[in-house]
Amino acid sequence: MIYSVLGEGVAALCCATALSDRGLDVEVIVPEGSREAASRFAGGMLAPFCEGESAPDLIVAQGQAAVDWWAAHVPGVTKRGTLVVAPPRDGAELDRFARATQEHDWVVPGDLEPDLEGRFARGLFFPTEAHLDPRKALASLRDSLLAKGVTFRSGTPRGHVVDCRGLASRDSLADLRGVRGEMLIVHASDVTLTRPVRLLHPRFPCYVVPRDGDRYMIGATMVESARPGPVTARAAMELLSAAYTLHPGFAEAEILELGAGLRPSFPDNIPAVRHVAGRSYVNGMYRHGFLMAPVCAEQLAAELAEVYAHAD
Template sequence: MSKLSIAVVGAGITGLWQAYTHARAGHRVRLVEQSSEPFAACASRLAAAMIAPECEAEGAPAVVRDLGRESIVLWHKAYPGTIVNGTLVVAPPRDSSDLTRFEQMTERHEVVAAHRIAKLEPDLSGRFERGLFFPDEAHVVATEALEWLLCEGRTLGVATEFGQPFKPSGEDVAIDCRGIGARQDLPLLRGVRGERILIQSHDVGLSRPVRLLHPRQSIYIVPQGDGRYVIGASLLEREDDSPMTVKSALDLLGTAYALHPAFGEAAILDMGAGVRPAFPDNVPRALVEDGGRTIRVNGTYRHGFLLAPVLAQAVGGFLSDGRRDSPLFDSPRA
């Protein structure tokens, strides 16, 4: 395989995995990001960073689940901070029908009773009668994973340029990973708002992501270490990165309180909202243009951390020998 000169545009999770993967393959890589400070403007910094293909299958196409299973392997192989500790899904007794529906729409889980929940998460002992445990799922701490990928890329020779727009410099290939910033070049792309709150509590100890199915708003709570937790919910169908509203904050925090009342005493460290890019079917794509000189990798929706490694692997196969065997090369449909 001939070595290429590659420009990767955008330093969120998608662009960082592209730069890291292609540098490891021996290509000469330049990573360009318009923001002057790493991660300051990317939606990735707000992610809960769950590598949870089985749980995502509850509302995502099967291709997301299948490729996400491959991503867990790639994360674990590459990043030493990958935590493979599973995901626990619970619901209050009155919402048991939601748990049954979740069970029917997903695979590779164990149905767990109260005593098993207590062993998995002792601080949830006696709070839930039934749940689902997905033992193979993983998570990372978003900011730590982003920093690691950037550092490793530089170690591999990636030239990084922050604080300036991309200008071609004779590269063989440009890989556009700008997310919603690329909408002008991708008419089918839409923005979807994501919100999250970062809290700290030493009164509750969770060792894995916990999803609480709740009629008002289902949430996930993801441990980040040192008593810190990310609280998030499903994405909102509007393109808006303005500050979180009081109602949204109350919904997230109130549902966290429903999971465990001790969260009522937690310190709120940060609140944030970002706009994530999505195609109509919510499946990302690698779109080849200009005879292979431009590749647009976009549309990760809520699956950036889940699918970034397999997107990079797919593009790597194309750069190596023109392979387009991944379904991620399909054109998005309106």
């Protein structure tokens, strides 16, 4: 039996990896004319406890496996935790965040990130969380699959189909919707941050994630819209304003990229594995792609390996 995984984003590559890890015969079908995968615009934060502010307990509990999964499959997983701060006028937001989450410590932000010294009196530190560069992680998964003999091609799938096409799967999953996310990547030589920092704000909270070479990804917009297209001026201004509030050095940053992606989401915003009409679907990643794709992939692989074993 061959397993044809449709898609090229984080769900597809995680599924192909999990199936291949079990010794199953896998190929990856890259749909022709597909949009760039939304996972290329992700922050790459492996932050289950921070997500607990708004996500169901299931995401917090299952997402904790993501750090070890990624560390076992790709290089570059940075385990330095997550720092959460708020301007003094928004201190109530920080208290609310603390009540809604777990596994954190109250800290003086400048003790962890010297560049923030004197800017924030207190913050929350989530020490077990981590982050990675999404594009490098996806490239690494692809390279590993190719090295194991997994074929990447276009055309007609064969055998059992594992559909990970994101929003393109709406032709079979009618309850999928798009949630638009927008981000910027900047080069900021006047800023030194070593871990993701979330800035809380009642209207436009944002996160800043370090990349290599003095680059930072700034993101957080969540718009209930399936409209494709470039980043809006409003989103860019809000994200840059929030980044400047975090550190004034971002005022001199060079904007390297503005990007927008459509996150595929189910009504409950919980990623899921579904089996419909002889085809398996891994979809609905919402804002939890890098956190939950490995979980869903391992669930799917275990189910299909069991079926494969019984078929033998």
